[in-house]
Amino acid sequence: MEVTTLSYENLHNHGELFANMFRARHRAFIQQNKWDLPQANGMEFDQYDTPASRWLAVHDNGEVLAGIRLTPTTHRCGIYSYMIRDAQLGLLETIPSNLLDMPAPVAPHIWESSRVFVSETVPASLRLRVQLQLRQEMVAAARDLGASMVLGLIPEASRRIGRRVGLECEPAGPILNFDGLDCVCVTISMAAKLH
Structure with a gap:
């Protein structure tokens, strides 16, 4: 099992991994969760998949087991910035x-x-091991990008998983229900992880 941080600058070094990440997202979000999201050729994507983002993949022999997208809060592309802010702005x-x-x-x-x-x-x-590798790569990638905080919208139950893998996910908003799943915005401090 490997963990890789992908960017537009290093895609050429990783063969099909980038496309496999979008295929895995398609299976997770469109096929399994039944979310109505943009898709093409069996891949899920949206307006936040730009050269400013990074994609973290836990993978084994080309199969993507888990993933995260990191997007700078300073980025803008047309009317969009990042998902949480755009939601707050009513976009x-x-x-x-x-x-x-x-x-x-x-x-x-x-x-x-x-x-x-x-x-x-x-x-x-293997789930806890995969989650631990994904979280460790998120911390390493965020640190390399100069982040001292990560903001995310996660299932409320994932806060407990975060603690199990060494991340303190502090609530930054109300618990909201999405298709029967309770979710909450959280902040995750990277400061302690930077030393």
Whole structure:
């Protein structure tokens, strides 16, 4: 099992891994969760998959087992910036604008974590190991990017998983229900992880 941080600058070094990440997202979010998201050729993507983002993949022999997208809160592409901020500004129909207890931050030291998933094919005996590798890569990538904080919208139950893998996910908004799943915006401090 390997963990790789992908960017537009290093895609050529990783063969099909980038496309496999989008295929795995398609399976996780469109096929399994039944979310109505943009798709093409069996891959899920959205307006935040730009050269400014990074994609973290836990993979084994080309199969993507888990992934995360990191996007700088300072990035803009047309009318869009990052998912949580755009939801707060009312630009996204599927996410309510009251998801944060504060104005969505725009700062070079804060990155957004989104499109977090662990494949349903990962056996229960390996899930914690896969989640730990994914979280460790997120911390390493965020640190390399100069982030001292990550902001994300996660299932509320994932806060416990975060603690199990050494991340303190502090609530930054109300618990919201999405298709029967309770979710909450959280901040994750990278400061302690930077030393």
